[in-house]
Amino acid sequence: MFQSTMLVQKLSGITLLLLLCQHACFLSASGNAKRSVTCEGDSASLSCGSRFINVLRANYGRTDGRTCSAGKPPGQFSNVHCSSETSLQTMATQCNGKKSCSVQAVNSVFNDPCFGTYKYLEVSYECLKPKQHITCEGFRADITCGKGVISVYYANYGRRNLATCPHKFATSTHCNSDQTARMRSRCNGKKSCHVQASNSEFSDPCVGIYKYLEVTYSCIRVLFPSTMLVQKLSGVTLLLLLCQHACFLSACDDAKQSVTCEGDSASLSCGSGFIIVLCANYGRTDGETCSAGKPPGQLSNVHCSSETSLQTMATRCNGRESCSVPAVNSVFNDPCFGTYKYLDVAYECLQSKQHITCEGFRGDITCEEGVISVHYANYGRRNLATCPHELATTAHCYSNRTDRMRSRCNGKKSCHVLASNSEFSDPCVGVYKYLEVTYCCV
The missing domain is CATH 2.60.120.740 (Rhamnose-binding lectin domain (RBL))
Structure with missing residues (x-):
C-alpha cells in the first residue's frame, strides 16, 4: 500500500535493502520526503530549512501526458517514455548537503533526452539532520x-x-x-x-x-561482530547503514564476503539466486591481508581505494548467478602504484525474478501481486549462451541501464520496453545484444 507515508512493516533485511537502496523513489519511514515538479524553462527550488537536502530520485523528461501540458500542442507531450539518465546525479551534485538549492529545468543542465518533447523536472528528496x-x-x-x-x-x-x-x-x-x-x-x-x-x-x-x-x-552506533546484526532500527537508520556504500553485512546473515589477492580472480556465486554487490574495494585498507611474501614497502599504504570498484563489480556481477572478475589494474585502474592490492567484496544472493529480452523484441515485465522493484538491468551481452546469434561474438558488452529501467518500471504493475539501440543506445556496435532485468514484486 502506498500512502502519503510509506509503512515498512515486518520486512527482512534483504527486503529493506531492496526498498531503500536501489535509488527507487520511496518515502522514508519518518515521513519527511518532499516532492518538487518544475516545468521546462523554470527553476526547481528545494529547501530544507535548517536541515540538509538528500535527493532520493529525479527525472528530467516526461513520464505522463498531463504534467506541464497546459497550452502545449499534443505532439509535445505524447512521448511519455522520456528520461534523462543524468537527472539523479545532476540533482545530487547541485543540491545534496545544502539547505536549499535552485536548479534550472533546461536541456543545457540535463541534456535533451527527447528532442521535441516539452519536459519537466520531477524530484523527490528528504531533509536530514546530519x-x-x-x-x-x-x-x-x-x-x-x-x-x-x-x-x-x-x-x-x-x-x-x-x-x-x-x-x-x-x-x-x-x-x-x-x-x-x-x-x-x-x-x-x-x-x-x-x-x-x-x-x-x-x-x-x-x-x-x-x-x-x-x-x-x-x-x-553500530555493532561489528563477524556478522552484523541490525536490530530495532528505523527506516532512516537502515538507509544510512545499507545505502551509503559502506561495507556492512545484512541483518539476514546471508551476506557473503570474497577477498582476492591481486593477480587472481574473484569468483562470486549464488547458486539459484542472483548476485547483488553491497560493497567492493580494490586497493588496500590493512597491512595483513594478502601480505605473505611481500616486502613491507608494498603493504604500508593502507588508504588505497579504487573509486571504480563498486561500479565495476556491480556491472559485471549484479543480476547473475555467478561471475568471475580478475583483481588486476587493467580492470579497476591502479589506485596506488607500488602497493600490492587485493579485491574485497561483500554481496548478497537474492531470490528475485529475471527477465530476458533479445534485441529487437519487446520486454513485458509484470507483477500479478504487488508492484515492480528493479534490482539491476543491463543492455548488452554478458554471456554467449543467452539469445544465441551469429553476431553474439563477445561476453563483455556492459551497459548498466538500472536507473533507466527503475524510472520506467518501479512502482508499476507492468511495464513494456523495446530492447533496441534506439531505446538504450548501442554499447557495442556489431554485437547482437539482449536486455536482462532482475526484479521482484513488492
Whole structure:
C-alpha cells in the first residue's frame, strides 16, 4: 500500500535493502520526503530549512501526458517514455548537503533526452539532520565521532557559494566535484578520519578557483561482530547503514564476503539466486591481508581505494548467478602504484525474478501481486549462451541501464520496453545484444 507515508512493516533485511537502496523513489519511514515538479524553462527550488537536502530520485523528461501540458500542442507531450539518465546525479551534485538549492529545468543542465518533447523536472528528496564539516583548501579535515562511527551522506570538493571560505579567488559558485564515494571509502565505519583538502588529494575541478571540502555526515552506533546484526532500527537508520556504500553485512546473515589477492580472480556465486554487490574495494585498507611474501614497502599504504570498484563489480556481477572478475589494474585502474592490492567484496544472493529480452523484441515485465522493484538491468551481452546469434561474438558488452529501467518500471504493475539501440543506445556496435532485468514484486 502506498500512502502519503510509506509503512515498512515486518520486512527482512534483504527486503529493506531492496526498498531503500536501489535509488527507487520511496518515502522514508519518518515521513519527511518532499516532492518538487518544475516545468521546462523554470527553476526547481528545494529547501530544507535548517536541515540538509538528500535527493532520493529525479527525472528530467516526461513520464505522463498531463504534467506541464497546459497550452502545449499534443505532439509535445505524447512521448511519455522520456528520461534523462543524468537527472539523479545532476540533482545530487547541485543540491545534496545544502539547505536549499535552485536548479534550472533546461536541456543545457540535463541534456535533451527527447528532442521535441516539452519536459519537466520531477524530484523527490528528504531533509536530514546530519553534521556538516567544512575545510578550506590547503587545510586538513578532521572528522570525528565521539560516539559511534562516521557515515558520510555527501561530499563536494569545489565551491558552491561565495560566503564559505572567503578568498580573492572565490569567483564562482558552480565548481562541483562529487567526492562522496571517496570520502565514504576513507571515513565510513571509522571513529575519525583525516583528509587534506587539496588538489593533490581530489584533483582540481576548477583551476584558479579557491575551493573547500564540504562533508555532511552522521555518527551512527553500530555493532561489528563477524556478522552484523541490525536490530530495532528505523527506516532512516537502515538507509544510512545499507545505502551509503559502506561495507556492512545484512541483518539476514546471508551476506557473503570474497577477498582476492591481486593477480587472481574473484569468483562470486549464488547458486539459484542472483548476485547483488553491497560493497567492493580494490586497493588496500590493512597491512595483513594478502601480505605473505611481500616486502613491507608494498603493504604500508593502507588508504588505497579504487573509486571504480563498486561500479565495476556491480556491472559485471549484479543480476547473475555467478561471475568471475580478475583483481588486476587493467580492470579497476591502479589506485596506488607500488602497493600490492587485493579485491574485497561483500554481496548478497537474492531470490528475485529475471527477465530476458533479445534485441529487437519487446520486454513485458509484470507483477500479478504487488508492484515492480528493479534490482539491476543491463543492455548488452554478458554471456554467449543467452539469445544465441551469429553476431553474439563477445561476453563483455556492459551497459548498466538500472536507473533507466527503475524510472520506467518501479512502482508499476507492468511495464513494456523495446530492447533496441534506439531505446538504450548501442554499447557495442556489431554485437547482437539482449536486455536482462532482475526484479521482484513488492
